[in-house]
């Protein structure tokens with residue numbers, strides 16, 4: 001029997017994970033990536049001669065990657081240097097309101113006690129229990145399930161799991177649930193921010209998203225030499241298994257023969273046939289026709305109103321003073337509701353938005369003595385296909401960002417030539433048909449997670465992998481989606 005062949009469109013984390021799993025099972029895999037290297041959103045910018053991670057910076061759920069390496073007969077620790085972060089993140093509301101969360105649960109309890117009082121520290125304990133229960137209930141029954149459906153979830157949960165599901169109160173919003181735990185609005189804001197990890201508003205996301213808090217408590221790792229290393233390590237792992245990786249070669253069309261995906265046409269006109277196709281490009285590219293007229297039928301089109309968050313990011317090399325930055329830092333705006341109303345209701349950049357800073361030369365005890373590499377991120381509406389985000393708009397936004405940082409005591413001596421700004425418009429260019437949405441559809445309302453595209457599409461032999469599909473956004477979830485796509489594909493090929 002001849003070896004079955006698969007084309008993967010895109011070398012993002014989901015595409016690479018699918019390619020590794022398929023090659024490990026003996027399939028012939030070719031990956032076509034339009035960018036010059038692997039990683040997709042996990043990319044780097046060159047600023048002032050230095051490489052800055054410009055996408056994901058918080059590495060969680062390392063066990064997903066341990067398992068992926070093991071699938072290929074390798075060990076993650078032989079390919080990547082990971083160090084558990086002692087301080088998960090430093091949070092600030094003003095010059096004298098700061099709170100660190102730690103990997104050590106009891107240290108976090110004590111820090112919350114000092115910050116907001118003993119009662120809130122106890123509330124935090126209860127919140128952690130609830131977040132853990134949410135994670136444990138959903139891990140096998142939902143996250144690893146190939147198709148997100150309520151009925152499937154209920155049947156996999158069983159009777160005891162159903163009680164757990166009801167206990168999570170999935171019809172409440174995350175913000176409401178947090179109100180039951182914390183009296184201090186700052187803590188509500190801190191834990192509500194986890195919904196933004198999947199591009200959603202805490203005021204509309206279901207309470208179940210508190211499971212992200214549990215994921216972070218299970219560990220945040222610092223990747224030596226930057227997150228982009230993860231993508232490169234996965235690409236090397238794939239190549240070691242015989243996967244052909246073709247960079248700078250975009251796919252313009254998915255071919256469908258007798259109702260089944262049968263290959264792709266590259267932007268240079270070359271045709272590549274295959275027994276199956278895995279699409280790691282955003283599903284919006286399929287349904288908008290960017291991958292050919294036939295692929296439009298693969299899944300329903302996502303209305304722009306249901307897109308998740310985009311972002312404006314600043315990659316800089318700069319001197320900082322006045323605030324002891326950690327690796328991960330969050331500077332909160334004063335009015336959280338207004339911030340998300342601005343983005344999701346008024347569809348504009350928030351007037352005072354929360355700013356995340358990844359200080360990439362810090363952590364592991366390092367404190368840079370000179371200019372340091374920073375990535376600043378402000379959430380923004382995914383309107384990169386409708387709005388220019390021109391220089392004057394960015395300048396205005398930048399003034400507000402840096403004045404919030406100064407209010408919290410941080411001064412950043414920035415030079416325009418040592419700074420690269422990326423807007424939703426740029427993200428739209430990198431990830432076509434998304435408007436710059438970085439996390440697929442927003443998870444707003446309890447049904448939203450069930451409506452996410454699954455690994456199988458309506459076109460047989462065409463599969464989806466990536467952070468815009470089930471089980472969700474983020475680096476480990478994208479890797480799990482790659483596993484789900486590979487599992488579905490292998491099962492379908494085996495059944496014929």
Ligand SMILES: Cc1cc2nc3c(=O)[nH]c(=O)nc-3n(C[C@H](O)[C@H](O)[C@H](O)COP(=O)(O)OP(=O)(O)OC[C@H]3O[C@@H](n4cnc5c(N)ncnc54)[C@H](O)[C@@H]3O)c2cc1C
Pocket residue numbers: 009010011012013014015032033034035038039040041042054055056057058059060249250251252280281282285311313377430431432438439465466467468473474475476478479
């Ligand atoms: C600024 C930012 C910060 C983030 N922070 C975090 C974080 O801290 N922690 C975390 O876990 N997650 C974070 N995320 C989310 C995380 O990066 C993503 O969920 C994950 O990397 C998505 O992977 P993916 O598999 O969907 O592929 P993507 O990264 O979306 O890559 C898709 C690939 O497909 C390619 N492609 C598209 N169209 C074509 C075509 N026609 N032909 C060929 N190739 C094509 C693209 O070039 C791209 O390389 C962040 C994302 C961003 C942007």
